[in-house]
Amino acid sequence: MTSSLVGVMVALFYLLGLVSVVMALMSSRTSQGAVAWIISLLTFPYVAVPAYWLFGRPRFYGYVSARGARDSVLRQALSGYRAQIMPHLAKPGSTEIQAVEQLAMMPLTRGNQADLLIDGKATFSSLFAGLDSAQKYILVQFFIVRDDALGQRLKKHLFKAVERGVQVHFLYDEIGSHALSEAYLAELNAAGVSVSPFRSSRGLRHRFQINFRNHRKVTVVDGQKGWVGGLNVGVEYLGQSKRHGAWRDTHLALEGPSVLGLQEAFWEDWHWATGEVLELDWQPCVAKTADHPVVIVPSGPADQQDTASLLVQNLIYSAKERLWLTSPYFVPDQGVQDALRLAAMRGVDVRVMMPERPDHLLVYWSALAFLPDMLRGGVKIYRYLPGFLHQKVILIDSDAASIGTVNLDNRSFRLNFEITAFLPCTHFAADVDAMLRRDFHQCREVSLDELRGQPLWKKVISRAAYLTSPIQ
Known part of the structure; x- marks a missing residue:
């Protein structure tokens, strides 16, 4: 390699470093992060420039939120659902709750039943019973899915649903579920389950978005029942891991209009991952045995605010x-x-x-x-x-x-x-x-x-x- 070529490469690195410094200065979400990146980019550009483009991007670009976009295909489809939910809105009661609604860009609804699910046994007993009750569709989303005993149980319940004529959509994070076997996914596809990774770095334009994750754990059945919380799919969440031992976690089972908030979040994620606009049931269903007020708050790096x-x-x-x-x-x-x-x-x-x-x-x-x-x-x-x-x-x-x-x-x-x-x-x-x-x-x-x-x-x-x- 000639000395002139080396000089050009060195100059290019420093030029990219300066460009990255401006980007970090103008777009970093915290002053601490901006200072750390700027010092690194100016001092060690050979290491810091690639690192910044892989890990330093402050926003997740390209994701279209039905709650935020003005003219998106999702927003147009969503307008009908939001009209139907109006009779089920709950009065916030305080300015703090109003602030939560503003952050969520979703309303506080009444007519819900919320049940605590303490630890893995209770969670997956409730969730699998819910899957078996599905008549129209199932939406399943986890950060981690493992091809172990619990993952196999989930797969069997999804297979049974498909056999009953239920549509099943299965979304997973490709980084969180990096160890999930191709055979597992192939079996889901072969059985008729619609399967997709979240694809945070989808396409050339978004190829540097690899530091973002979809950490959501959401399950929705027929737009009427939903589950959300801390548990992923793996035997460690049942306390069967030698490394972790007992596992303490909490999930939530929901019935009522709030389930449509979970459904909306999945709907947006699925649209990003596949480009499809799923046809779902948006008619609110009021719980019969309780009246818990609930607001669902999706959040993420595509939001305009933290x-x-x-x-x-x-x-x-x-x-x-x-x-x-x-x-x-x-x-x-x-x-x-x-x-x-x-x-x-x-x-x-x-x-x-x-x-x-x-x-x-x-x-x-x-x-x-x-x-x-x-x-x-x-x-x-x-x-x-x-x-x-x-x-x-x-x-x-x-x-x-x-x-x-x-x-x-x-x-x-x-x-x-x-x-x-x-x-x-x-x-x-x-x-x-x-x-x-x-x-x-x-x-x-x-x-x-x-x-x-x-x-x-x-x-x-x-x-x-x-x-x-x-x-x-």
């Missing part, structure tokens, strides 16, 4: 007496950290439940960097002891709760497509209260002295890990 982070901050600021949160990955952005400390300072009982056993070491080490500040601000930190804690639950006072797929970290806030069910309902909050009290009885409380007493090498590693949080 929906998930703003949702969490809104719930924190609305708390007057109590705020209990659970998250397997707790590395929230500065806005959420500040909101938690301020809530504790104004007398709110703020508790954060985290796993004792990590399954993501980088996130685990990152949390150690800022937990002392949390404790000094009055936030109580608990470590769940019996096994791995994976549930994503927030309890606000005795009035409201949320269950969904959002972890309290930057990936869920800004890089993943997520979905949350928010229920401003005292009866449902009481069920969540009882569930979390049992969980807290199986935790140990973390002390400030414990964190202060860590050796220097641990503190250095945790600070270094925390610097990577914008792309974790």
Whole structure:
């Protein structure tokens, strides 16, 4: 290679570095992320430029949301559904709930039944019974699907549905389900199931969107029954993993008009993945045995705002007496950290439940960097002891709760497509209260002295890990 060619390549790298610096400056969602990328791009362009184009893109481009686009084919199809749901709208009752509706771009509906599903056995017993009741169609979406005993059970239920003449659409994240065998997918296709990966990096135009994930776990049956929450499809979610042992998770079963919110989120994701506009039933069906108010909050990197982070901050600021949160990955952005400390300072009982056993070491080490500040601000930190804690639950006072797929970290806030069910309902909050009290009885409380007493090498590693949080 001639020296002139080397010079051209070096100049090209620095030119791309400068272009990337401008992009990072103008589009990064956080100042910390912008500063980190700019320093890296100017100092180590040979490494940082490829990394930025793979991991630094702040938005997921090309995704058309029926809730946000003005003239999309989805929006036109959606107009009829939104008219039909008008009689089932619930009054927000507070400005905090109005803010949730604005973030969701979906309404709070009444006439719903919401049932807590605690851990894998209850979740998949309910979900598989729901699949067996399907008469028209099934929508299935998971971040992780494994070709193991549980994955085989799911496949058999889907096969039975197809045999009954039910249409089945199966959507999975290609990164989360990277280990899913081709044979499994081929069998689904051969049986008549419509199968698609989410395809975050679809086509040449979107080829650099590989750092985004579709982390949603949604199942819908006939537009009348729905499931959402923390569980994926794998035997570890049943507590059958030698690595993780007991697995603590929470899912939610819904009936009523709110199910159409889950359906709408799947509908948009399917349109992105395949280009198809599914013909579904949008007639709201009111639950017969309960009247829970529910709003479904989809969020993701295609949103104009940081929906998930703003949702969490809104719930924190609305708390007057109590705020209990659970998250397997707790590395929230500065806005959420500040909101938690301020809530504790104004007398709110703020508790954060985290796993004792990590399954993501980088996130685990990152949390150690800022937990002392949390404790000094009055936030109580608990470590769940019996096994791995994976549930994503927030309890606000005795009035409201949320269950969904959002972890309290930057990936869920800004890089993943997520979905949350928010229920401003005292009866449902009481069920969540009882569930979390049992969980807290199986935790140990973390002390400030414990964190202060860590050796220097641990503190250095945790600070270094925390610097990577914008792309974790």
